[in-house]
Amino acid sequence: MENHQSGEYSELVQAQAELWNLTVGYLKSMSLRCALDLGIPDAINNYGQPMTLSQIQSTLSLPSTKKPHLHRLLRMLTHIGFLREQGVSTGTEVAYDLTTMSHLVLKNEGAPSMFPLVRSHIDFITMKPSLHLADWFKQDNQQNTFEMAHDCTFWEMTRKTPKFNKMFNDAMESTSSYMIHGFVKNVSNILEGIHTLVDVGGGTGALAKAIVQNFPHVECTVLELPHVIQSISNDGPVNFVSGDMFNFIPPADVVILKWILHDWCDEDCIKILCRCKEAISSRETGGRVIIIENVIGSTSSKTCHESHLLTDMLMLTMFTGAERDEHEWKKLFTDAGFSSYQITHTIGLNSVIEIYP
Template sequence: MDIELLQAQVGLWNLTYGYLKTMSLKCALDLGIPDAIFNNGQPMTLSQLHSVLSLPPSKKSHLYRLMRLLAHIGFFIEKNASACSEPVYDLTAQSRLVIEKNDSANMFPFVRCALHDIWLRSSLFMGDWFMRDSEQNPFELANGSTVWEIVSQEPVVNKMFNDAMVSSSCMFNDYIVKYGDEIFKGIESLVDVGGGKGAMAEVIAKNFPHVRCTVLDLPHVVCDNPNDGIVNFVPGDMFNYVPPADAVLLKWVLHDWSNEDCIRILRRCKDAIPSREAGGKVIVLEVVVGSTSAMISEEPQLLLDILMLTVAEGEERDENGWKYLFTEAGFSSYKITYAIGFLSIIEVYP
């Protein structure tokens, strides 16, 4: 067997068992390992970690095997142990993102939601879905309902989903604050369509007081949100009506929907804003596939596209796909800024 074939076999092996990286991450979060190391205030030995997690004595050697893999893929740091000492574990930038006490960049709710059974089951039905001439997507085949039906009917899932959306906003907040003077120049009012609990709108309102922020979302999403004067919450359906404002914000909304539905949403947004000369625009925060050649940023774009294939009716679009939507919805031009990792800011003008 030649070297090329051996390398191909190794690559295939890694693809075949790559899901165990994800499951090991889920296990680490279920056990609370990142928080345990963080709360300790310094790196921890295997024995310390085993003790703090209150695991049975029989699981100590298996904990080492779990930590060895997670350190190998860069989620933890393992300091080499000598022949007479134990390995010591510390956090990395990745594992710090899932510390629950990390208020500035806490991705724990997002990751916890992404690794819930209802999403994981969907991927098992991809092959079956491809072979069926059916309107049901893999999520519906796996769970018996659409994602939106489950979110609206099951309070636990609804909370988990909305907490995840709040968590995802932390990726955008610093950029919005840093470059908001340009983004919100001349804008006095903004509607965050599908803005959930208002995390992004609150950041905008607090840092740019001249912008009056409103969140439009479904009644079961906004029913418990207080209208405290910082952000105004309006229950409604974006397919039917968007409140008038100088600008409309769509963060991770359009990728959930088909081209036809996106055009309907965008037309409602266009109806809500003034002309370009009067400062009207739609601000879209989404993936633009192919906007980066960096592997670390390109791969999440493609993975998110397959996620949309399995759980919703949408997709992650390249620039031509976005251009088609904006043109069909009646917009005259757009500007893309590649700014936030694998995500982009698109300013769309009537």
Template sequence: MESPDMLNAEATLWSQIFSFLKSMTLKCAIEIGIPNAIHNHGQPMTLYELHDALSLPINNKPNLRRILRMLTHVGFLSVRQNTGTDTELVYDLTPISRLVINKPNSSSLSSFVLAMLDFTFVKSSLHLGDRLKQDKLETFEMAHGCTLWELTGQSPEFNTLFSNAMASDSSFLSDFIIKHGNVFQGISSLVDVGGGSGSVSMAIAKAFPDIQCTVLDLPHVVSHLPDDGLVKFVSGDMFCYIPPVDAIFLKWILHDWADEDCIKILQRCKEAIPPRDAGGKVIIVDAVVGSVSSTTYRESQLLFDMMMMTVCPGGKERDEDEWWNMFKEAGFSSYRIIANLGVRSIIEVYP
């Protein structure tokens, strides 16, 4: 190998090695409040303005500049020369950083980011090699001595962190799901299985008042949630029983489980809904690997597949053939994929 090729290979290797620091820099930006500060300021900010607004120690101004340099490099912020100056730079929000601004009546993904980059999840990824060398424990169990779902039941703090992350994702995605309103046409009742705090169900109920929406989830998830008349919350186990309904809604549920577990869940779904000619169906929101041509979407699907390998026993992202094989095994006759949710898709499955 020629010297330039070797040096390019080394640079690429370094980029791969240290890519985790892009994520940690993003986490830092949200924790110290950079996106919120620029948003609240109403216009781009200089390093000095940001330093003052964030109330950071004076000796951390050079470190803040280094953080901002990385954030602009990865596209989280934009940077330009300040008008009328030769050296001063101003930093502004981009579409990515606008996703994590915390403001009233707006969906923010900051809770999702902070949860996914919490050490609870990061620690699990350190055991990937150990997991592949043996066939007993999963990576999350290696890291924490219990499964993800056991930890949510044991630790109120982690349960809140995880629930807030899922709720923020649901709030963000609900508007895009509602735009595909034809999916919900002709439905009078719907059960949101594993729907958590009910963010998506509430959006569906508001957009389609004729649909009676129920959230089914584990007791520690829904027992404290009030019944506001818009959405009903029911404690239960999706592996055992799902209340009879026109349609079942499964958002980001099946990718948490191995194929045999998904088939059990789908069988419970099939038992709960009427035949297709009576309007029965299952509506799934999940990734279909390879269904989109965008390189960014594809990489995000593959990265989240690695995430599932580290946190959920048997959890994975599936391609279309893998989905169809499970649907057939569970007794369903056909399906339709609507690939218009970015990384994820809507899949209608018919009995």
């Protein structure tokens, strides 16, 4: 009986700890934001070797009164795997080094970095809508939580707020930068035999430029909204066209949609896909639409599956869209009049979906 009660108590304590960790888990994100805003990973990287607490405090020019509290921040960053401690077992002063995770957000010029993407998602504008979720569920209206929080849609915010627009465009460019290698290396056969390609919502053209560089025979066009590409010159290897994908997509053998459809509800996705179907050439000449998105249920990794679910909640709070499983993707393709599809799980968390007319 005592052992049974002891087991119940242990389970209760575990549940309390897990609940508390969920309750204040947002402080992991805020610790990460603090590390990025202070420039901790770049400071360690520029130093060229692990740094002690004193060295980090001095390099960042932080007040000496903050040194004990900086230790607490570094302890949390170590706990969540963003940094790692060196010298613990030798009895020397603890030093802090980068991990694979922190290497992903280094801002070294010329190296792909997830910094813009990560920082944009822990910005107040992006996080505030999540506080309105319960109110949104209670109301039967067309607003999403972003509109409830900011009195405008996400896209209206990008048009009227240049700083936010730049942050979003930089974030989208960074997603292209770190997935380009996987796309070019693992699915290069998809681009064999095609001559023209349109990257719909391709931002500043990072993916299109990489395609041209690796497949010079492919003529690439980026279709984007006017305020996104207004300062981009059209004298480079990629052609930029101003327009709205709901109205018109330039004709091409292949249309690429990278992280586009998860922003939109099913009805809008079908409209976009129908425009794509109008734009592409026949299947016999290589015509297809290439979609780069998450496919829920496509991974056996618990961490990656959680990433898909968290991204789905992000879509719920920011846009009208969703992350989708294969069955949900198939329904969209069928409803838009496509005959078949093929999924390749190759680019990290993302999959490549080819759909054929």
